[in-house]
Amino acid sequence: MYVVVNAAVSADGKLSSRRRDQLAISGDEDFARVDRLRADSDAVVVGVGTVLADDPHLTVKDEQLRDRRRENGRSANPARVVVDSNGRTPMDAAILDDAATTYVCLSENAPVERRADLADRAQLLTAGDDRVDLLGAFATLQEQGLEQIMVEGGGELIFSLFEAGLVDELRTFVGPKIVGGRDAPTLADGEGFVAEFPMLELEEFDRLDGGVLLTWCVEGR
Numbered sequence: 001m002y003v004v005v006n007a008a009v010s011a012d013g014k015l016s017s018r019r020r021d022q023l024a025i026s027g028d029e030d031f032a033r034v035d036r037l038r039a040d041s042d043a044v045v046v047g048v049g050t051v052l053a054d055d056p057h058l059t060v061k062d063e064q065l066r067d068r069r070r071e072n073g074r075s076a077n078p079a080r081v082v083v084d085s086n087g088r089t090p091m092d093a094a095i096l097d098d099a100a101t102t103y104v105c106l107s108e109n110a111p112v113e114r115r116a117d118l119a120d121r122a123q124l125l126t127a128g129d130d131r132v133d134l135l136g137a138f139a140t141l142q143e144q145g146l147e148q149i150m151v152e153g154g155g156e157l158i159f160s161l162f163e164a165g166l167v168d169e170l171r172t173f174v175g176p177k178i179v180g181g182r183d184a185p186t187l188a189d190g191e192g193f194v195a196e197f198p199m200l201e202l203e204e205f206d207r208l209d210g211g212v213l214l215t216w217c218v219e220g221r
């Protein structure tokens with residue numbers, strides 16, 4: 001399995017504003033790059049915080065890219081995965097439509113009635129007692145044949161993936177905007193590291209959309 005985390009941050013490192021609603025940091029070029037990365041992936045993963053804030057669809061937008069996937073014997077869209085300990089994904093969430101297979105990763109503690117509702121629209125998998133155990137969940141995804149994984153946020157999930165040692169590569173678009181706000185989500189939130197910080201090696205940098213795309217590999221992977 002190979003895990004790429006992709007995110008767009010403001011020049012001051014925020015994923016969105018303190019209102020936590022969707023904020024366009026990327027421009028057209030970066031969104032087109034994200035679309036190509038989705039098309040190259042077997043699954044696109046988000047945390048339920050992102051589903052609740054942004055209601056993303058997580059499908060490939062460019063018809064030619066979807067056609068190319070079909071020509072290669074793949075589904076038009078990659079699978080969608082939401083990490084959702086307590087089954088908070090709303091039934092009308094865009095990721096629960098029939099455009100692609102959707103996996104909802106729950107913890108043992110997810111309410112039974114939420115499981116029953118979600119099971120109508122998604123494949124459920126369970127890992128962890130109170131919180132999704134990411135190592136367990138990702139191992140199950142791999143057993144399902146999902147090898148090339150793209151993560152599209154948010155900050156809580158990205159931190160936990162680094163903490164679990166699951167990230168191979170980080171692609172960060174840094175856009176030309178200051179967002180500010182001590183409570184605004186950043187690329188890696190959670191508890192934060194105080195020692196044994198994951199270290200990165202810069203592989204590439206490219207100018208686009210008035211900002212810069214940084215491609216980092218995680219040291220030791």
Ligand SMILES: NC(=O)c1ccc[n+]([C@@H]2O[C@H](COP(=O)([O-])OP(=O)(O)OC[C@H]3O[C@@H](n4cnc5c(N)ncnc54)[C@H](O)[C@@H]3O)[C@@H](O)[C@H]2O)c1
Binds near residue numbers: 016021022051157
């Ligand atoms: N700019 C970007 O590229 C980008 C991308 C995605 C999201 N966002 C923004 O990020 C914000 C949402 O991020 P967030 O941090 O609130 O939510 P998130 O998407 O990281 O989801 C976090 C939630 O996932 C669940 N979870 C289950 N197991 C977990 C585990 N082991 N570790 C961590 N979480 C686990 C928990 O319910 C937790 O609250 C929104 O404001 C959204 O607009 C921005």
Ligand SMILES: Nc1nc(=O)c(N)c(NC[C@H](O)[C@H](O)[C@H](O)COP(=O)(O)O)[nH]1
Binds near residue numbers: 008025026031059
């Ligand atoms: N690459 C990127 N640049 C941004 O400026 C931004 N705000 C996001 N945010 C990720 C977020 O989850 C978006 O909501 C999905 O990228 C929407 O995906 P859809 O079009 O619904 O498939 N992602």
